[in-house]
Amino acid sequence: MSNLPTFETAFEALDPAFCVPCAPTPLADLQLAHHSSALATTLNLPADWLRGDGFRQVIAGLAPLPGASPQASVYAGHQFGQFVPQLGDGRAHLIGRHHGADGQLCSWQLKGSGPTPYSRGADGRAVLRSSLREYVASEALHALGIPSTRALALGVSNQPVRRETVERAAIVLRIAPSFLRFGHFEFYAARGQTDQVRQLADAVIAQHFPQSVGRYADWLTEVIRRTAQLMAQWQTVGFCHGVMNSDNFSILGLTIDYGPYGFLDAFDPQHICNHSDHSGRYAWDQQPAVGQWNCARLLEACLSLLSDDDAVAIEQANTLLGSFATVYTDTVSARWRAKFGLATQQPEDDALMQDFLRLIAKGRHDFTLCLRHLPRRALLADLVLDQGALADWLARYDARLARESLSQATRTAAMDAVNPLYVPRNHLLELAIRAAEQDDFSVLDRLMRALMQPFTEQPGMDDLAALPPDWSAALSVSCSS
Template sequence: MNVAEDPRIAPLRDLDTLALDNRYARLGEAYFSRVEPAPLTNPRLLHANTEVAALLDLDPAQLLTQRFIEIFAGNRPLPGAEPIATIYAGHQFGGWVPQLGDGRAILLGQVRNRRGESWDLQLKGAGKTPYSRFGDGRAVIRSSLREYLAGEALHHLGIPSTRALSLIVADDPVQRETVERAAVICRVAPSHVRFGHFELFYSRGQHERLAPLADHVIDEHFPELSGRPDRHARWLEAVTVRTAELIARWQAAGFCHGVMNTDNMSVLGLTLDYGPYGFIDGFDAGHVCNHSDPGGRYAYDRQPAIGHWNCSRLIQSCVPLLADDPEQAAEIGQTLLDRYPDAYAQAMTRLWRAKFGLRDEQDDDPALINRFLTLLHRGRADFTLSLRALASVRVADDDPATELRARILDLEALDAWLPDYRARLRAEQSDDAERAARMNACNPKYILRNHLAQRAIAEAERGGSSETERLLRVLRHPFDEQPEHAAYAEEPPPGERHIAVSCSS
């Protein structure tokens, strides 16, 4: 068992004094079903996250105890827990599914830390619930480790995300494409409420259940809106803007979610539910990371529009909260939805300017940036490493731009673009060293590439965790040079460039 060292954490709470509550459960049983986790056989800790433990004010020494393993495997209760599975619906690949729910996730409750922050503790893979449909309620090592790694990777890139406290593996067989072994993660987030929670009650005509759910979210996470007559509209506006900004961050990082169903969309603007996600290696604007999505509904270049469509589903579901008059409510809803394109454009423009080292705003910037992205797309140049190399370009016309030229296939097009870029930099009197430092602080050197995750998975399935530990150390400092880990920045070898991931991942 491995626990990452973090000397900043002081002993605070043990497992008996976490002060666990389940405020969601107080909404009433129309919103969930009571369940109990199903025990695992011979559970073992693969990894525990001291950064997340610090969010809970939990003494990291607790992570090394057998009791911790048994609790977060689902084999014994956590003091104060009130385990439930929540019910929701959703649009999956554009098709309406009238009832879904937590099919393999069990919400234990919330912990409020000394800073006043509230954190859900949710066991994912802990057994069947009333919403498992034909599933077994389990997760496997492969999918659990992918989620564990992704939460840390995105968080340290500055992208809002759920995270995980622990990853526990066991001997129980689980049938997927092949027989794999069971695992459970303890997923941690301010909330796991989804767009689909509101879609469920709207679709059933149970509009009276929308306001209590919305007010729970507002009181817990938007307290500045609590009690205001316009609180529901202002909350929906905030969710719309947060969603637009989240997807702009995905695009800027070359991240593809893979399954942007409305039941996988967070009402807090968090990256939620990691399945067949992937960071782009060779840049393809139409990249589809999920081989269960042959039509490319959730391709990289479609993610912004899907985010907009998903927000329309949430706002439609909440129209009864906006006004008594249906026409007035619809008008308010449309106004809220219209916030998305501007919020996305503003966030995307700000992020791209930063990635290109541009301080000032000029009208021609989008065209300049898009010309460079077209270069990457045509030659399938590595997205992350090409943008990182851009920081090495100097303003002087005689600069050879060696590092960048090594990444680009169409050098003639690059040589036509570079003078315009340098002229743009000179227009704002850009300093090479200062600009490079800024660019390297927002263009990562290290991302969670699929082949790196697969290597950690292969070792974990053999019972080891050293590669998981090493990879996490790298991903927690994605913008640093880390010369001792330079191999983790390289493009995948030819034989590992097309690792398939699907909805079972």
């Protein structure tokens, strides 16, 4: 179709071992369950193509994008702290890329599209429940203002896939400027292939960090800055990634690879959203430290770019890594102040805010709603059991607000703009999954409509902003899918 973007095959100029030609294994019966209208509009995709069978065939792996050939890339990574020298796109195919209207690259990738040379004996498939969860989260985090890979479409098949039980296969069509990870650099560095590390870095910098061409330290500083800011954004919205392996960290500072993620319901700072994370390595309160640890692994992989002298390179890398804590602290503090309606910074602010978080953690109260209803005292009181402790804290809070110049109405509007009402909670995703398993995608569509405006109260959506039902406590997500 002439109105489609002009696609190309990615990474053709890089070392041939980086990407191998690899076609998806089609799912002929795949049906389009949902697509992101917002992303389609951003990409300026023709509406008739999105509604037609041509788009469905691309998602199903039945037809390539015009002008592009599918590939799978190799990478390494630290998984739960242990280095794995070869991983790669085990169930994903990079099917092409194009330049958007703003000149930015847009890479298209199918996930769940069949085995590749990097599948390590697995079937290369994804199941409906994990694919739907990734589709929702990709768009939901973007709507929350958090950098993320995007999801253009979710396709569902009747082909059986065995995990703990037999489930339906599904494919997500993901979009991002790049799907490059820290692990791509780790792969070559572990093999002593410094020329390939440099070649890959040069390509990334030229395409995505043009202001840093020829200045590797500046580029790495920017990657660290984006990663630290991303960790602060996750923490202040109550997002738990679940599998923060270095191969799941984007070189662009995007949230990538939504596996067993979760949003905090009953607030527990040590919450572990991934049933497979037996040690709690990736608990909510550990995420900033893990982000910094992963940046250290990237710096190790890129030491050869900093200096030919190992001692000099290590010293410079340590200096660069030191910027993570500063960026994270400044970003997270500013974001917490905004959530509490504090336009100015005072010495006692951090203690005041942390005491509120301790209060709701002690009572295991709802993270999202307690913050959302800070300006609505009656609703907040309905959420908190220890009324005495809440009253004491509110007295301190009111005294602090008295030192602000904003009116209550202005402050409430500003707080509502950063404290979401709707987030993709596990029980809401479970309801959408159960309906989708019966080919009913209306539940998913309604949820997506709410999540696309997470800060705005929407008529008829009260149930999507309510406390989780008791049965949701039994839900768990793991790495198995």
